[in-house]
Amino acid sequence: MSTGPSPPLPYGGRVSRPLLFLDVDGPLNPYAAQPERRPDGYTTIRVAVSPGRRLRVWLNPSHGPALLALDYDLCWATTWMDSANRWIAPVVGLPELPYVDFGAGLFAHRADGVHWKTEAIVAHAAGRPFAWVDDEQSPADETFVTRHHPGPALLHHVSPRIGLREPDFTALAEFAATAQP
Secondary structure, X not given: OEEOOOOOOOOOOOOXXXXXXXXXXXXXXXXXXXXXXXXXXXXXXXXEEEXXXXXXXXXXXXXXXXXXXXXXXXXXXXXXXXXXXXXXXXXXXXXXXXXXXXXHHOOOOOOOOOOOOHHHHHHHHOOOOEEEEEOOOOHHHHHHXXXXXXXXXXXXXXXXXXXXXXXXXXXXXXXXXXXXX
């Protein structure tokens, strides 16, 4: 597993801070919301995914400042990988972030029911405390993380119908406070 560029912590990070792995579709882009009704506070971007095909993405510009206010080092954990820095970060107000490069593991099915992202995220964390915000974790992922990650970890599920909300930020802040060395 390789990872994308990891610049020196550009927003005042300390190495002792936990990592916050961010998925895009679900937490930041509530793709399962009513398709004809953009959620309040969100803006729409259209991303070219192939010639003549554009993907509608809803993003909330308040999410970036709220994420940066948390006591974490942020990292993309999304199929967007480095493209999140081009398409998502500027709209939500985030700087360029490192990302987990899922490479050949992208969408790879596992017989044990563990999500295809989980092993790469645990490897990227390298023992550091982390929270992972996604809409696809399961009890199998919790079990995998417990068995293979020595530090504190929070797998935080976000509904793809509503995206990140204030209670999610509260849960993340509470975990960061307890995960500090």
